[in-house]
Amino acid sequence: MRPTGNHLTGYLAVCAVGALIGTSLAVGAGASGTRPELADVGAWLTGAKGEIVHAHGLTGEVDGKAALPAGMAGHPVSVAQNGRTTLVLDEGTGQVVRIDAAQLTAAQSADHGAAGLQLVSGGAYAYVVDPARGTVQRIDPARTTAESPPVPLEGKPGAAVVDGEGTLWVPLPESGTVVPFVEGLKGTAVKVADAGHDLTLTVADGRPVVTDGTAAATKVLSATGVRGAFDLGDAFAGADPADVLVPAGTDGSAVPVLAAGTGDLVVVDVHSRHTMRVRVPTEGHALGAPQLLGERVYIPDESTGRLLVYDTAASTPTEPVPISEGPGELELFVQDGLLWVNDPDGAAAAVIDADGEVRHIRKYGTEVPSAREPGDEPVEDGVPTGAPAGQVPPRADVPGAAAPGSGTPSGGASNVPSGGTSGPPGPTQPAPEPGAPGAPQAESRSGAIRITFAEALGATPQRYVLKGAARDQTVTPDTVGPDGPFVFEVSGGSCEKQYSFTVVAEYGGGRPDKESARSALARPCIAPGAPRELAFTPAPGGHGGTVTWQPPQDTEGSVRYTINGPGGMAETRGRSHSYENLPNGRISSVAVMATNAAGSGAAVSGWIDLTPPPQKMNIVNNKPDGGSVGIRSEPHSTNGIRVGRIPAGENPEVTVHCKTKGEAIPHDSETTDVWARHTYYDPDTDKNITGYTSDHWVNSRSNPDVWECE
Template sequence: MMWGVRQRCTALITAARTRLGPGPKPGPKPGPRPTGNRVTGYIAIGAVGTLIGTSLAVGAGESGTRPRLADVGAWLAGSEKGEVAHAHGLTGDVDGKVVLPAGMAGHPVSVAQDGDTTLVLDERTGEVVRIDASQLSAAQSADYGAAGLQLVSGGAYAYVVDPHKGTVQRIDPAMTTPESPPVDVGGKPGAAVVDAEGTLWVPLPDSGTVVPFTKGLKGTAVKVAEAGHDLALTLADGHPVVTDGTAGVMRVLTATGVQGSFDLGDAVTGTDPDDVLVPAGTDGSAVPVLAAGTGDLVVVDVRSRHTTRAHVQTEGHELGAPHLLGKRVYIPDESTGRLLVYDTALSTPAPPVPVTEGAGELELFVRDGLLWVNDPDGSAAAVIDADGEVRHIGKYRTEVPSAREPGDEPIEDSIPTGVPGGPVPPPPGAPNATAPVTDPPSGNPSGDPSGQPPGPGPGGPTQPEPEPGAPGAPQAESRSGAIRITFAKALGATPQRYVLKGATPDQTVTPDGVGPDGPYTFEVRGGSCDEQYSFTVVAEYGGGKPDKESAPSALARPCIAPGAPRGLTFTPAERGHGGTLTWDAPQDAEGTVTYTVNGPGGSVQITERSHRFEKLRNSTKHWVAVMARNAAGSGTATDGWMDLTPPSQQMTIVNNTANDVPVGIRSLPTTVGSGRPGEIPGNKDGEVTQVTTVHCNVRGQENSYGDETTDVWAYHTFHSPVTNKDIIGYTSDLYVNSRSNPKVWDCE
């Protein structure tokens, strides 16, 4: 089998080299690229940076092998040199690189990786190249002949999305060639993502919908917003989540519709939708949302339904989408080439992380517990772990495995080879970004745990007493029935205690005060879920010193989105054609709770925990879903089937006691052109009670018996005593009288 793989790889490399001619000389450094979810490129984060599933030995002839690529690693684009480099996630070392085809140097490129398949898109020409990790070469390519395409892959599927033409085309991830013609998505798509199962999700802001492609086939569009709203997709814990930046709502999606929503509140509502930034993917279930214009930060956990709100300083910065790793939110600042950091555990900003030496584009993605940062147009990159430790990456190192033959000239002689793989020195005056952050800035250069500056040396002057300072702006987390307030301790003098200000008379605050050593947390219980609250923290110093009050917290509610309704039950109506759906209140049903019922006939919103359906078709199972909502959002829907299969009833045969003439059982509810699969024997003596199992009634040919006339026919099963077999068919209801039994339904 290995021989076959090597033969194929050799053939692919030969074919690639044959088609690679001298390309055009690189032009000026490209300007900013079009962005998806306000992050660089059109790459679905669920498909980027996926770790190589197995260690692949790269052949170097019979005399030896090249080093194995790290299992914990990612491919990073180096557009300026026309390369992609593979970096080790635990060391930051570059352990392999691939030179892209001639002509791609200097072009913006996007990398999409899923499992063992790595694809690179030339965003300027539309050429897609497959990276052969075993040979460290550009193995196969196909030209899609357009600029500004999106390349997304996942779950053994890969797609090329054309935002200008409004099409999606499935491609072969191994050969890079088309597998189907382009499909019109019905509008101009935004940045698409692919989940782990290979389902492509394409947002259409103009219509307020998201279109899924399951197993390569276009599905029914899911309505998620009003037409014209700004939509951005995120894969959270592998599930698609759409943020409506215009309405300030986040919604969790499935192929059948919306399965939950979260109100982002005043942090987003009313701001410029273009300033609402979300990542294309997260490693867990929490999604950070940043309003870049105001600095309001919201972290929504779509699993626990908790919402955390804070404020970061964003004025004067050119920001990208925030990314969450562990307890820290990282925000790319492309005006300085740094990552702004907010520590949600300490409720305070942490020292920024320098990546480049100046302004420039930064690509971020989180995968398998690591945050990758890349300057696609330069040599700088970095990887950060959950503890905040930073490892800088020199992508342009030359002493790494590559398929370039000995003696080959560099792609661009004038481009420096970059820096060693060790940490890149931060710019002058920048904090040490490689050290994990363990405490908020405290103005304590000595590191003394007391928090006070060092005393005077022998014979030195007396140090001035530190001035009272204000606590950090509180961070508010919405919980079930409460708001959790955390804050950073005050700088300077040590206060006697901290107290919370802003609670209303119907709210209780625990504890009454926080000592100078913390923990720096308050819990506010009570209040209305339908209202939003803001708080400040006051540092009380005493001794004639003035108290200092913090900036206000972001608005928060003392509630979270309710859970899924429980105990969904359907009780059919008499004779069917509908019934009553009931359910129990969900967990965390606080405030004014409304229920959205999606089922036959569309969607309705009610406040009761029951809904009656009418005029439904019998002999059918009707799908229905119920979702609870309060002011914080809506939880997961509970769905099921309303089964209107008619229940069978035992009935006695009537009008069959006067003679021995049998009663016919027909294949259709008529005697005209209808077969006769069997019969009910006559009952002249009337001593035998004949019974049959009636399933339902239908309308058919009209018949009479004495004074009775009816067009009702019973559809039933009669066990023949003659043949000892069941006979299924229709008999005029003159001989069954099932029409008088309310437990017998119409068939349809």
Template sequence: MGAEMPGEQGTPSPRPRGAALVTAAWARLRPTGNRVTGYLAVGAVGALIGTSLAVGAGASGTRPRLADVAAWLASSEKGEVAHANGLTGDVDGKAVLPAGMAGHPVSVAQDGRTTLVLDEQTGQVVRIDASQLTAEQSADYGAAGLQLLSGGAYAYVLDPAKGTVQRIDPAMTTAESPPVQLGGKPGAAVVDGDGTLWVPLPDQGTVVPFVKGLKSTAVKVAEAGHDLALTLAGGRPVVTDRTAAEMKVLTVTGTQGTFALDGATAGSAPAGLLVPASTDGSVVPVLATGSGELMMTDVRSRHTLRARVPAEGHDLGAPQLLGKRVYIPDESTGRLLVYDTSLSALAEPVRITDGAGELELFVRDGLLWVNDQDGATAAVIDADGEVRRIGKYETDVPSARKPGDRPVEDSVPTGGAAAQVPPPATVPSATVPAPSAPSGQTPEPTQTEPSPAPTQDCELHWETGCAEPGAPGAPQVESRSGAIRITFAPVAGATPQRYVLKGSAPDQTVTPEEIGPDGPFTFEVRGGSCEEQYGFTVVAEYAGDKPSKESAPSALARPCVAPGAPRELTFTPAQGGHGGTVTWLPPQGADGSVTYTLNGPGGTAETTEPSHTYSGLRNGIVRGVAVMASNAAGSGAAASGWIDLSLPAQKMNIVHNKPDGRDLGIRNMPHSTEGGRAGGIPPGENPEVTVHCNTKGQVITINSKTTDVWARLTYYDPTLDKNITGYVTDHYVESRSNPDVWACE
């Protein structure tokens, strides 16, 4: 390409920030240590710069390569979806949805392979062709209120009204199978990265998995009628029983752990217990909208963190966790409340819109995406908390719309700049604004009296004019094994001499006893009972005559975590079989009173001892058994093993086989005349045989001795050079006198 002469119209030069974007990409890699993500991020920036060049050139028929770290965001009123770059917030492509979808609510299913859009009002499913920026492939499922999900190589349409699931072709959008009846009305489903669909059925208290597109056995997770919500936590399905205030980790064969959410539901109806549909890692945030309690449960480490956020008067949505911050949509104000777990305090909220409205939040590629479907506003937030505004209505972006095409005709502006977003507001507080002046009048300036200057050292003696003593932030509590960790935000304003903790019980120890004004602002409380919940406050104590200031109370927490799996599960059969004892070691570091639940022969059983005895079982069968430990904080994964009642073969010799000219018959049944002969042992020979078991059969009397016991054995016949297995009356074996020979059943 030759150099452009001054004054000629041609390709505009790339924006000077192109090189800076590459540097920024390296500096802001997703903080997971995953180099692949970093390479994708830098590749995305390169794609962005390349896009600027290609679009500026205006080459006919070309389409830009869209950024890898990106997402499709819907603008339902305009009837289009915008592709936004996660590293810059720039829109690098748009696709116009089919006619008739403008103004309808839509949902976008994007799994990294395919992007599908559902018209929630009509049931039409559309595939976005990212290479051509078109939305032409579609199928109409003819119903409102459907759910659309995709993952792996699978996509599904759920019809809650009919209680059905239908697998669809994610490329063609057409049905791949007839609708499958669920047997109940489904709740909000999720699909994992392998394409397994998880469908909750609250009326039955079950979750139905669809593995590789096929319906599997329902997993019982709750009592029938309980309110259920699903979350994919780092790819693992987790169900929250909002009625019982419990969270459980799911597998296709059952649950692998339970976490108690007790205390989080205080003042909240089940529907007020909110969880996200997916999280980027193993921590699931839970918000109780009635109390404002925010709970973060790590389903892998089993640690639980609790805090409180302002809830009264706010219309809060499901929380999302990214990095060390929890983002909570406040749809009454158009903002995101931000709780910073590293500071144990609320951070500056993020304003998304300038008024009330529904906000869509999801985490993808280590970024938090926020979208207002009904407006021009969207944003992407990285793990460091940096916010990048997205202008979905920008018109100077690639799309499949040809010159001369008419834009969508509605009342929505077609080119408003997203940068004109109101600045962030302050953290919510109880401050009441001063009344405003009547319309058309200039408000009178507020007269404030100057504070008198203090006459002595404020650090030693407080008086009017000294900085007003402040209270610490409400403590954040984390349940740990045998302890509770309390962190808090220090006061702003006057400097206290020390911070002390209130609320510990007599059987608990607090470390340290006090904290100086420079921190670190962390207490640890050891001891107490796992069966009890504890709340704390932090008191700032000042020198001189300054009054002490006490924080708001913390959420309640237990000094324990849900136990892990029991260890070294073994089974020891009883003498003669028919049962035995399952034993195990307690979970590592288990706290509190631990109860063990066994799922084995005969159903479930509970015990507080690390063993359980089974009896009355049929021999010759291997059965599975699983043991799960639980305490007041929840339960961990199950340890599984086998109750192996396989028949232990014993080497014994034939006895009393006299050389009387008649061989000793080996029968096919434990009877002398029924079932026929399997073989025989020559007269006078008493060889070694393998005795498998003994059983009841025909009563036989020999030399005034009577028995109905027959031994099932195997005899090697050297003449025939083969093994012969069958029954011999126990007169010639005496297996009933050998305690190691079991009954056959």
């Protein structure tokens, strides 16, 4: 460079070039270009080849994969996905690995030294639950190492979950409790069932829900207790608790519960409190926990490698969705509004959207992110769950409809050779046989049961009628026409009873009627809402009082109320509950929950406030004799200290807080051990002074509104 007068410009240019060169050397010129950007709408899936793959939720394509440490090959592994943090647990050894999505590597790992652990993450926390030792240990989601010592649970835990606020919930079936960990710290156990009951946790709409398979009930939880409960019905009460299957999480507020032995399926909406009940064919199948997405319930059939599908809108089972080529475990979970299905021991997986569109995933392709197996065709529109349109037979009773398999469009000529000459007429199709309607599904509503069913296949009936309504029930409409809508509303009946119905297709013309299978049992009511207008009225002098409330707006059937307050739980069928012998000066929480035969609604919470109400009174008997009235730190003339004084001859107004027993003081031929705790404004110091003065100079004994101190 040739020296010029502009030295500053030259020096800046040299520094800029040097900085660019240094940055390139430090970062690497091509490094950022080689890092794959994985789809935000996607999920990590395990496999049997010692690797974990990432699939795009909207296309079903694998857009990245990472090799797990060599020692994890062939071991069962589980994945905890929480936003951009992905952790993998080796269930055989207890090793936890964090996946670096940018580098597609197993970035950090830590060995937690035990088989059979559970790995759970949510919010800013991750946990390792050890069922054998009965402990929970918080780990660093980034480093995978322990952040705190193991916390004992005082029992063997079941499968834990993390709710929408990041709180860990751990069920302890042996004690019938669920233990929350709020911000990583163990909280007070919540009693949810009798000891020894089978407990399964679900996160629905971000809220923890526990299903008691033994008592056939589903309960919504909070850190302070049970916030609502739903009765699953008699079919579940007689089921083997091990056959009561519930998912670990759902996309919305509805929780599907399946009795695998009988095929009874209940969908409980913990927000609206509606319940839908139906029977699905499950005999001879090895089933997993159901999942709900959109209007369809998906049940993994591990005896065939398929998903059984029940369409709640059409009120009928639909075509199963094939996943793997044979029997085996199927993992189901909902993430980003999509249902993911994975065969952890094979190459098969799928992603299903809320409309039922299925996209199959080939987990084992080339090592290049976003690549498929050579020669594979991309899945553009997904794989439909039902039969192709050409395989669905048209209604035979519609004029001009083509016969199944004829290949002739509706209204076109039939049996015409390609040459255009008419040939002999083909065989006459037999008249379709009358068929039965689909098994009805029953949905419990406020004061009614809604019955929906699938139309009969084959011949078209003249109408549909509902059977099974009791004398005190009304069916609307009286009949349903052949074109639907295929819905009956049954109003009336008793909330304490369960009802089952069938639908009859009436054909007329001498053809036999056909009756459907029976619906599942349902009640004409839903769990009540929260009680209203909770209030507490203290008793004279405190030490207790009465809690009152108004019934929920949608109360149905016989309602009882559970009150959770000082001293534990209590029940009543009235609208009030009284407390006695409580200490004054304390504020206690109280919650009231309404329950009918369908379950319990949300609780209403309030406070039992026994803070003594302050009273305005005047000092008395303070004679101008030269002796001031003392204010002491304790109700005693010598204990404590003198914190203030009221000049002799003055009887100012003071605020009396309460009265208490102390030293017995004689005065003017009278002795009392009552002392008043009060606040006096001292004009000399311009301060409020609070302390105790003997009741000779306050006379709080004569005021019934002055309570005893704590």
